Amino acid sequence: xxxxxxxxxxxxxxxxxxxxxxxxxxxxxxxxxxxxxxxxxxxxxxxxxxxxxxxxxxxxxxxxxxxxxxxxxxxxxxxxxxxxxxxxxxxxxxxxxxxxxxxxxxxxxxxxxxxxxxxxxxxxxxxxxxxxxxxxxxxxxxxxxxxxxxxxxxxxxxxxxxxxxxxxxxxxxxxxxxxxxxxxxxxxxxxxxxxxxxxxxxxxxxxxxxxxxxxxxxxxxxxxxxx
Amino acid sequence: xxxxxxxxxxxxxxxxxxxxxxxxxxxxxxxxxxxxxxxxxxxxxxxxxxxxxxxxxxxxxxxxxxxxxxxxxxxxxxxxxxxxxxxxxxxxxxxxxxxxxxxxxxxxxxxxxxxxxxxxxxxxxxxxxxxxxxxxxxxxxxxxxxxxxxxxxxxxxxxxxxxxxxxxxxxxxxxxxxxxxxxxxxxxxxxxxxxxxxxxxxxxxxxxxxxxxxxxxxxx
Numbered sequence: 121x122x123x124x125x126x127x128x129x130x131x132x133x134x135x136x137x138x139x140x141x142x143x144x145x146x147x148x149x150x151x152x153x154x155x156x157x158x159x160x161x162x163x164x165x166x167x168x169x170x171x172x173x174x175x176x177x178x179x180x181x182x183x184x185x186x187x188x189x190x191x192x193x194x195x196x197x198x199x200x201x202x203x204x205x206x207x208x209x210x211x212x213x214x215x216x217x218x219x220x221x222x223x224x225x226x227x228x229x230x231x232x233x234x235x236x237x238x239x240x241x242x243x244x245x246x247x248x249x250x251x252x253x254x255x256x257x258x259x260x261x262x263x264x265x266x267x268x269x270x271x272x273x274x275x276x277x278x279x280x281x282x283x284x285x286x287x288x289x290x291x292x293x294x295x296x297x298x299x300x301x302x303x304x305x306x307x308x309x310x311x312x313x314x315x316x317x318x319x320x321x322x323x324x325x326x327x328x329x330x331x332x333x334x335x336x337x338x339x340x341x342x343x344x345x346x347x
Numbered sequence: 348x349x350x351x352x353x354x355x356x357x358x359x360x361x362x363x364x365x366x367x368x369x370x371x372x373x374x375x376x377x378x379x380x381x382x383x384x385x386x387x388x389x390x391x392x393x394x395x396x397x398x399x400x401x402x403x404x405x406x407x408x409x410x411x412x413x414x415x416x417x418x419x420x421x422x423x424x425x426x427x428x429x430x431x432x433x434x435x436x437x438x439x440x441x442x443x444x445x446x447x448x449x450x451x452x453x454x455x456x457x458x459x460x461x462x463x464x465x466x467x468x469x470x471x472x473x474x475x476x477x478x479x480x481x482x483x484x485x486x487x488x489x490x491x492x493x494x495x496x497x498x499x500x501x502x503x504x505x506x507x508x509x510x511x512x513x514x515x516x517x518x519x520x521x522x523x524x525x526x527x528x529x530x531x532x533x534x535x536x537x538x539x540x541x542x543x544x545x546x547x548x549x550x551x552x553x554x555x556x557x558x559x560x561x562x563x564x565x566x567x
Binding site: 266267 | 490493494497500501502507510511513514515517518551552555556559562563565566
């Protein structure tokens with residue numbers, strides 16, 4: 121990695137991220153009814169956003185595999201890595217969400233439409249990995265798993281955006297809501313957006329690192345095949 | 348193109364009905380599951396939503412037992428290469444889709460009659476119930492056709508088919524269960540609009556599958 125990139129990352133990990141965590145835990149005021157427990161908002165919302173962003177990234181690379189003839193191998197590991205990071209963020213979303221549900225609704229799991237939608241996203245990731253590993257010996261593995269992600273992508277808007285709006289939900293309004301307004305006071309809003317930004321940059325860094333590892337593995341494999 | 352698709356459909360029907368084992372197993376599975384449920388229930392009066400859930404679970408697993416077969420057979424009998432030489436991937440997809448829709452609608456009719464008869468359910472909105480079964484079955488057949496092709500290429504059989512189908516089919520099951528429940532208890536006639544959701548979902552899946560089937564079927 122180039123030196124300035126490394127310095128930037130160290131600055132980010134050791135100064136900016138802890139600062140945002142401090143903002144979330146100490147500076148931002150607690151919510152009116154939930155009290156101190158509401159601070160989980162600054163961790164739950166970013167990981168939920170990233171689980172969807174990862175899914176979109178995996179879907180984007182899958183579509184590019186199907187429509188473009190170039191860089192297939194690169195696209196393959198990028199879509200796989202996006203899905204890989206996606207499932208981790210989805211699990212984190214489920215865990216933080218159920219802790220929040222226990223505090224505010226009294227039980228860890230309620231089959232609320234929004235809880236259901238994130239579990240289905242997790243199931244899609246699990247199915248993708250099952251299909252990907254089952255296709256180990258198939259020369260078309262990349263394309264077939266890309267088509268699966270494409271089909272799964274079509275169903276996602278129904279779960280994430282449509283069904284929670286049709287069926288009654290206890291979940292608080294999301295950032296992207298019908299009124300297009302964020303129902304938070306200024307300090308909470310600032311902390312939430314700072315948290316989303318740092319988590320997204322962190323995700324970008326991890327994703328980039330995974331892609332570099334995959335690229336090196338690929339080169340190593342090519343070298344071994346040549347010998 | 349139409350005559351070639353018809354020729355392929357005719358071939359599939361001929362093979363399936365000459366060697367009836369696969370089709371028989373699908374129908375027998377659907378029948379036995381429905382009968383087992385009614386036997387175990389033993390006349391217990393279920394609320395409409397429980398009826399709807401059991402009914403669609405039976406239909407879902409009936410689809411899982413039979414709808415991937417049309418592609419798996421081609422792979423097992425090493426016919427896929429010959430098919431690819433003669434037909435375009437789009438023609439293969441359309442013919443297999445029509446076969447699966449017809450097969451699953453037949454399975455659904457059997458399950459519906461057995462279920463209504465043995466569990467003594469009489470839907471309040473019969474037309475809504477009928478539309479739900481038809482549009483839900485078309486949606487299930489549309490999704491499972493493309494996923495069946497993927498599974499046949501993976502060579503992993505029915506467990507993988509169920510795993511990859513479940514998340515994609517959930518919007519269909521979710522909507523179909525709520526529609527069936529409403530049609531049984533007669534609580535909301537405005538639910539008719541959800542039929543459009545099921546049909547639109549099938550339309551979207553079929554369009555994407557039609558465009559992307561060549562990536563699954565053709566070896567690059």
